[in-house]
Amino acid sequence: MPTNVIMPQLGESVVEGTLSRWLKQVGERVEEFESIAEVTTDKVDTEIPSPASGVLLAIYVAEGQTVERGTVLAVIGQPDERLESPPSAAPAHAHESVPAQQSASSAEAYDSPKGAAQRYSPVVARMAAEHNLDLTRIRGTGLGGRVTKKDVEAYLAAQEQPAAELAPWEQPGAGDLFKPTDEIFAAANAKPVAPAPQTVAAPQPTVAPPPTPSQAPAQPPLSPELGGTLIPHSAMRRSIAKHMVESKLHTAPHVTTVFEVDMARVMAHWKANEAAFAAQGVRLTLTAYFIAAIVRAAQAQPTLNSRWTDDGLFVPNSVNVGMAVALNEGLIVPVIKNAQDLSLIGLARQVNDLAARARAKQLKPDDLQGGTITLTNHGVSGSLFATPIINQPQSAIVGTGAVTKRPVVITDSDGNDMLAIRPMLYATLTFDHRVADGALGDAFMRVFKETLETWR
Amino acid sequence: MPEMTLIDALREAMDEELARDPRVFITGEDVGKRGGVFRATMGLYEKYGEKRIVDSPLAELSIVAIGIGAACADLIPICEIQFADFIHPAFNQIVNEAAKMYYRSGGTWNVPLTIRAPYGGGIGGGLYHSQSVEAFFTHVPGLKVVIPSTPHDAKGLLKSAVRDPNPVLFFEPKKGYRSIKGEVPTGEYTVPIGKARVARQGGDLSVYAYGMMAHYAVQAAEMVAREDGIQCDVIDLRTLLPIDKETILASFKKTGKALIVYEDNLTMGYGAEIAAILSSDGFEYMDAPIMRLGGPDVPAVPFSHPLQEAFMPNPHKIATAIRQLAAY
Numbered sequence: 001m002p003t004n005v006i007m008p009q010l011g012e013s014v015v016e017g018t019l020s021r022w023l024k025q026v027g028e029r030v031e032e033f034e035s036i037a038e039v040t041t042d043k044v045d046t047e048i049p050s051p052a053s054g055v056l057l058a059i060y061v062a063e064g065q066t067v068e069r070g071t072v073l074a075v076i077g078q079p080d081e082r083l084e085s086p087p088s089a090a091p092a093h094a095h096e097s098v099p100a101q102q103s104a105s106s107a108e109a110y111d112s113p114k115g116a117a118q119r120y121s122p123v124v125a126r127m128a129a130e131h132n133l134d135l136t137r138i139r140g141t142g143l144g145g146r147v148t149k150k151d152v153e154a155y156l157a158a159q160e161q162p163a164a165e166l167a168p169w170e171q172p173g174a175g176d177l178f179k180p181t182d183e184i185f186a187a188a189n190a191k192p193v194a195p196a197p198q199t200v201a202a203p204q205p206t207v208a209p210p211p212t213p214s215q216a217p218a219q220p221p222l223s224p225e226l227g228g229t230l231i232p233h234s235a236m237r238r239s240i241a242k243h244m245v246e247s248k249l250h251t252a253p254h255v256t257t258v259f260e261v262d263m264a265r266v267m268a269h270w271k272a273n274e275a276a277f278a279a280q281g282v283r284l285t286l287t288a289y290f291i292a293a294i295v296r297a298a299q300a301q302p303t304l305n306s307r308w309t310d311d312g313l314f315v316p317n318s319v320n321v322g323m324a325v326a327l328n329e330g331l332i333v334p335v336i337k338n339a340q341d342l343s344l345i346g347l348a349r350q351v352n353d354l355a356a357r358a359r360a361k362q363l364k365p366d367d368l369q370g371g372t373i374t375l376t377n378h379g380v381s382g383s384l385f386a387t388p389i390i391n392q393p394q395s396a397i398v399g400t401g402a403v404t405k406r407p408v409v410i411t412d413s414d415g416n417d418m419l420a421i422r423p424m425l426y427a428t429l430t431f432d433h434r435v436a437d438g439a440l441g442d443a444f445m446r447v448f449k450e451t452l453e454t455w456r
Numbered sequence: 457m458p459e460m461t462l463i464d465a466l467r468e469a470m471d472e473e474l475a476r477d478p479r480v481f482i483t484g485e486d487v488g489k490r491g492g493v494f495r496a497t498m499g500l501y502e503k504y505g506e507k508r509i510v511d512s513p514l515a516e517l518s519i520v521a522i523g524i525g526a527a528c529a530d531l532i533p534i535c536e537i538q539f540a541d542f543i544h545p546a547f548n549q550i551v552n553e554a555a556k557m558y559y560r561s562g563g564t565w566n567v568p569l570t571i572r573a574p575y576g577g578g579i580g581g582g583l584y585h586s587q588s589v590e591a592f593f594t595h596v597p598g599l600k601v602v603i604p605s606t607p608h609d610a611k612g613l614l615k616s617a618v619r620d621p622n623p624v625l626f627f628e629p630k631k632g633y634r635s636i637k638g639e640v641p642t643g644e645y646t647v648p649i650g651k652a653r654v655a656r657q658g659g660d661l662s663v664y665a666y667g668m669m670a671h672y673a674v675q676a677a678e679m680v681a682r683e684d685g686i687q688c689d690v691i692d693l694r695t696l697l698p699i700d701k702e703t704i705l706a707s708f709k710k711t712g713k714a715l716i717v718y719e720d721n722l723t724m725g726y727g728a729e730i731a732a733i734l735s736s737d738g739f740e741y742m743d744a745p746i747m748r749l750g751g752p753d754v755p756a757v758p759f760s761h762p763l764q765e766a767f768m769p770n771p772h773k774i775a776t777a778i779r780q781l782a783a784y
Binding site: 123124126142 | 739
């Protein structure tokens with residue numbers, strides 16, 4: 001039975017990927033878990049492992065083409081197997097069979113409890129292959145949660161239940177994303193869409209309509225007289241654009257508060273400890289101090305370390321700080337998980353590691369997930385202060401500007417005012433006004449400021 | 457159909473075979489006037505006379521050797537070894553002569569010999585009246601090894617063994633000689649050698665057993681069905697050699713889980729072969745490690761009653777193993 005190769009979900013909110021290169025050609029032998037294609041998403045570049053051993057029977061998605069997660073990319077089977085080409089001719093599954101169509105790296109699989117790799121008995125493995133099942137979706141009732149043959153049988157039997165018996169949250173949504181991949185593919189084949197990969201095109205009087213109707217309002221056509229070059233958007237650019245518009249225009253009413261922070265203590269500490277950290281292989285940067293201060297502030301004001309839902313405000317137990325890293329192509333936000341458990345050196349080490357891997361495009365999907373608040377240290381490029389856009393679905397983003405020496409008025413213990421030259425920082429908190437009002441945002445920033453000013 | 461004990465069914469089979477074919481004769485210790493130490497041949501001496509029911513010296517080697525010679529001289533001997541524990545002096549005769557005769561004579565000679573021997577423990581018999589010896593002989597091509605568990609099969613299989621042109625070792629679970637009762641058809645019928653019996657049907661796991669253990673397995677299966685809702689297939693193997701792979705695998709393909717029970721000590725016991733067949737031919741159906749339940753690896757079944765109980769598998773031990781396997 002042929003096995004579909006499916007575009008996996010490569011990260012939170014990553015819904016599409018570009019097939020950058022096929023590593024195997026049709027007719028070539030592939031082993032299970034062998035890389036068969038390279039995929040670029042807006043966040044990570046990765047290779048897709050083959051879901052089965054066999055021969056690459058057909059490729060449906062050309063190099064350069066961008067497709068949604070869940071799309072069938074190729075089919076693997078036995079050399080003598082005849083495909084009912086194209087995959088739209090695959091048996092029409094009722095939509096309740098959605099789960100069976102998902103790949104091993106679907107969202108649900110990521111949500112499954114992390115632990116030692118599951119092992120499956122031969123009969124369970126065989127049934128999974130025969131029915132194209134993702135076993136991580138089946139609840140095991142055997143010893144230690146093992147998936148038994150009976151569990152698979154029960155799962156298959158449940159698949160045949162009418163959809164009406166499914167709980168509402170288990171029913172597939174209406175969007176293309178949630179349709180069975182075979183349906184998506186059938187629709188894609190039926191529509192006379194431009195099959196060509198997205199290549200650089202000369203200026204055209206009209207631009208191909210955006211793929212989803214919900215995107216931007218109609219744009220005026222490009223004037224043919226106006227000379228210039230149309231640079232195609234990268235997947236990352238498109239994703240950033242979409243997220244920015246979504247966050248600022250459709251989701252959160254943004255509000256920004258600006259604080260001034262005297263960084264003398266931090267700069268002294270930094271100077272005193274930089275070498276000691278370096279001796280331990282850690283490059284100490286201001287970012288680590290900022291994250292430490294965010295953790296303190298978030299613990300004092302957890303409302304800002306939260307997520308708005310229509311049912312209520314979700315306040316996580318941990319502070320997972322996203323850290324914006326500028327790349328040539330755009331921007332990426334790896335996440336320091338459980339930052340509240342890390343010391344300064346632990347934070348610095350994480351900052352080093354994530355930044356290095358972000359620039360080397362070596363981040364794993366998991367590195368990008370689970371953020372609860374974000375830091376953008378825009379000061380590294382000289383900016384004094386900024387009003388960043390909230391990284392949805394979070395509620396707040398801290399912006400830190402350049403630390404500059406400025407004359408400031410300070411008061412000594414006797415109450416005498418004097419002018420002093422101090423390393424000063426403008427720090428901003430941009431937050432979702434639905435979640436908190438100005439006073440709460442300022443309370444957050446007071447802790448942030450105090451943490452840095454009293455650093456020891 | 458009349459109900460009878462295992463030993464009565466065996467006697468009826470021998471009686472019918474003696475009546476059917478004048479070449480059939482019985483020899484062994486005390487089989488004649490005394491009617492056998494377990495009374496298996498009781499009344500046959502009076503009915504068929506001393507030329508057909510022949511008391512032997514206390515010498516197992518010679519009992520089997522005489523059987524082999526008589527078989528080659530166109531007679532059909534049924535040799536009784538009083539306890540399977542005492543079959544060892546005849547091992548050379550069975551393995552080197554009886555099993556190889558047809559092969560080494562290029563098909564000129566065959567040995568239509570049946571060797572009956574009570575086997576197994578649980579009867580307070582101690583070291584030399586409790587042994588299970590089947591694994592020694594199931595390793596030997598050229599032999600057939602049969603172990604019935606019900607009166608019906610005992611009669612039908614013994615008649616098949618007598619008629620079989622090859623040497624057949626017919627081991628009888630002596631603990632069940634009188635405790636196992638069942639309906640037995642009157643008159644002629646046979647049960648084919650080489651076919652296992654599905655003693656009970658259920659989809660959760662397969663229990664493979666023979667002899668007394670087949671009864672215990674059925675009792676254990678009823679126990680777990682009642683108390684835990686676990687439904688077991690129980691396969692009574694009946695013939696250990698040649699082995700009925702088809703029935704064994706059919707059950708395993710249905711359940712994916714196997715428990716093999718035998719009262720012989722565990723290591724290198726007969727159950728290892730069942731396990732090997734399941735893993736080689738049933739791998740893609742396997743849903744749990746194949747389990748064996750056997751006696752401990754000690755030199756013999758102990759005489760002390762508590763120690764004997766510790767040695768012997770019983771319905772409770774089997775039920776415990778079934779529950780473990782079902783939960784896996």
